[in-house]
Amino acid sequence: NWAAASANDWAKALGQILEKVVLSQAMLNSCRELRLFSGVEEFEPWLEHTTEMLQEWAVPDAEKRRCLIESLSGPALDVIRTLKLIDPGVSVKDCLEALDHTFGSVEGPEDSYCKFLNSRQQIGEKISAYIQRLERLLQRAVMRGAVTAEQMDRTRLAQIVRGAQYQNPILLHLRLRERREHPPSYSQLIKEVREEEERQAASEFWEAQTLEPDGHSAGKCHNEENPSLVYGKLRISWERSGSCQRVRGRGPPRPAGFEDSPRNDRPAGIPAGLIGPRAEVMVKIEGAECKA
Numbered sequence: 001n002w003a004a005a006s007a008n009d010w011a012k013a014l015g016q017i018l019e020k021v022v023l024s025q026a027m028l029n030s031c032r033e034l035r036l037f038s039g040v041e042e043f044e045p046w047l048e049h050t051t052e053m054l055q056e057w058a059v060p061d062a063e064k065r066r067c068l069i070e071s072l073s074g075p076a077l078d079v080i081r082t083l084k085l086i087d088p089g090v091s092v093k094d095c096l097e098a099l100d101h102t103f104g105s106v107e108g109p110e111d112s113y114c115k116f117l118n119s120r121q122q123i124g125e126k127i128s129a130y131i132q133r134l135e136r137l138l139q140r141a142v143m144r145g146a147v148t149a150e151q152m153d154r155t156r157l158a159q160i161v162r163g164a165q166y167q168n169p170i171l172l173h174l175r176l177r178e179r180r181e182h183p184p185s186y187s188q189l190i191k192e193v194r195e196e197e198e199r200q201a202a203s204e205f206w207e208a209q210t211l212e213p214d215g216h217s218a219g220k221c222h223n224e225e226n227p228s229l230v231y232g233k234l235r236i237s238w239e240r241s242g243s244c245q246r247v248r249g250r251g252p253p254r255p256a257g258f259e260d261s262p263r264n265d266r267p268a269g270i271p272a273g274l275i276g277p278r279a280e281v282m283v284k285i286e287g288a289e290c291k292a
Contacts (some may be wrong), residue, residue: 031067038074043103046097048136053184054092055135064092074104097143109146116141120163127170127192131160135186157183170196 034053036045047218054064067079079102085092102144116137121130138156147155162175171177174192184192282289 019109031070034067034071036071036073037076037099038072040074040075041104043099044105047100047104050141051096051136052132058187061092062089063093065090068092068095093142093149100140100143104143107144108139109141110146112137112141112144113146116146117162119159121165121168122163125166126197127160127164128190128197130164131156131190131193134159134163153183153185154180156186157189169200173200 035046035049037043037050054068057064057200057215069077072080073257079098080090080095083095089096116134119130119134119137121127138147138152138159142149142152157176157180161171161180164171173196183189190280212234
C-alpha cells in the first residue's frame with residue numbers, strides 16, 4: 001500500500017511538472033508573437049494586435065502582464081514601470097489604458113462609444129470577422145471609460161444583434177437574440193460562431209453538388225434518370241473544388257448506390273430522384289476502363 005501510494009504521488013508530481021513545462025513553453029511561444037512597441041511606432045495597430053492576442057490566451061493575468069512588459073521598451077516601458085511602482089500587481093487592463101492615454105489618439109468616451117454603436121456588418125463580411133472588428137471598438141470604449149468591464153458581454157451581444165445583417169442564419173441558429181439576458185463571453189461566442197460558419201459552409205458545399213449548372217435540383221428534375229451522367233457531373237465538381245489534387249491518384253468518392261453488389265434500399269441522406277435504376281456500364285476514368 002505504501003509503495004502504491006508513493007508511486008501515485010510520484011506520478012501526480014511528475015504530471016504537475018510536465019503541465020508547468022508545457023504551459024511555460026506555450027507562453028514563451030505566445031510572448032514571441034507580440035509585436036514590440038517602444039513609443040515611436042504607430043500605436044493603434046499595435047494596440048489592436050496586442051489586445052486581441054492577450055484576450056485569446058487562457059492564462060493568468062500575471063502571465064499576460066509579463067509578456068506585455070517583455071514586448072515594451074523605451075518610453076512605453078517607462079510608463080509601465082511607473083505604474084508598477086505605485087501598484088506592483090497592476091492589471092493588464094490598467095497597463096493598456098495607461099499606454100493608450102500616453103500614446104493613443106485623443107478621443108473621449110462619447111466618441112469611442114459612438115464608433116462602437118455605428119459599426120455594422122459589411123456586405124460579404126463573415127459574422128466572425130464582424131465580431132472581431134467590433135471587439136476592438138468595444139475594447140477602446142472600455143479603455144475610454146464609456147463601458148465597464150462588467151458590461152462588456154451584454155453590450156457586445158446587443159450590438160451584434162443590431163449590427164449584423166438582417167436574418168443572419170448564424171444568429172438565428174445560435175439564438176443570439178434570445179440570449180441577450182445571459183450573454184456568452186467573447187471567447188465562447190467566437191468559438192460558437194466559427195464552428196457554425198464551418199458547419200454551414202460544408203452543408204452548402206455538399207448541397208451544391210446535387211445542383212445542375214442551371215440551378216435546378218436533381219430531386220425536382222423530370223428528365224429520364226441517368227446515373228452515369230450524375231456521376232460525371234459529381235466528378236467535375238470534385239475536380240473543380242481541388243479535392244482531387246489533395247488525394248493524388250484518386251477520383252471523387254463514388255455516389256451512394258453505385259456499388260458492385262446489388263442493394264434494394266436507397267442509402268439514407270440521398271434525395272429522391274438523384275439515383276435511378278441500377279445499371280452497369282463501361283466507363284473510362286483517368287484513361288482506365290472500368291465497370292460502373
